[in-house]
Amino acid sequence: MSTPGHLIWRLSMKWRVAVDRALAPAGLTHAQYVFLSSLFGLERAGNTPSQRELADETGLEALYTSKLARSLDADGLIERTRDPADTRTIRLSLTPRGREVVEPAIATVAELLDRLLAPLGGRAGDRTAALSRELTLLLDTPLKDEK
Known part of the structure; x- marks a missing residue:
């Protein structure tokens, strides 16, 4: 039986590879998608984030966020x-061209997410909500070497 850490790793890799493949025709990598879609969401909420704020939002390292930017x-x-x-x-x-690229990419990833979460009852399912709560708890739990 796999450990929870191994399962988290496998699921994260499965998701990353699936998103990379789904977005390859649009010329985007998973990391670029995370950057652009997060920026899109922040702008829709009325924000013009700094690179640091976007790094915090995405979980990407600040140096990598700067390189992507x-x-x-x-x-x-x-x-x-x-x-x-x-x-x-x-x-x-985002530029107008950035919006033209990210909006269909968001729809593509949403379809992919629907397929991933179908066994849990879909995005609106009770099991998906429970999984989201558990994952949030794990993400919010600091590890010893974190600042």
């Missing part, structure tokens, strides 16, 4: 601008 900016999917109140802070926003 530079690449996505060069590709014309986002804009990076200095915050006038603090020029050390870089604010992020």
Whole structure:
């Protein structure tokens, strides 16, 4: 029998590979999708996040978020601008082209998520809600070496 840690690893790898494959025709990797879809959600909520805020939202390392931001900016999917109140802070926003790319990608990933969660009753199922609560608890539990 597999340990919970091994199962978490396997599920995360299964999901990452599935998202990478599903988004390959759009030219996106899973990490780029996480970046863009999170930025899309934050903008819809009225925010213009900094790179640090987006890193915190996505769980991606700050250095990796910065690298992705530079690449996505060069590709014309986002804009990076200095915050006038603090020029050390870089604010992020989607370009119109970025929205054109991320909106269908969100729909593609939603369909994939529906297939993944079907055995639990789908996204709105009670078992899915319970799983989400348990995963949130685990994500919110600090490990000894975390700051």
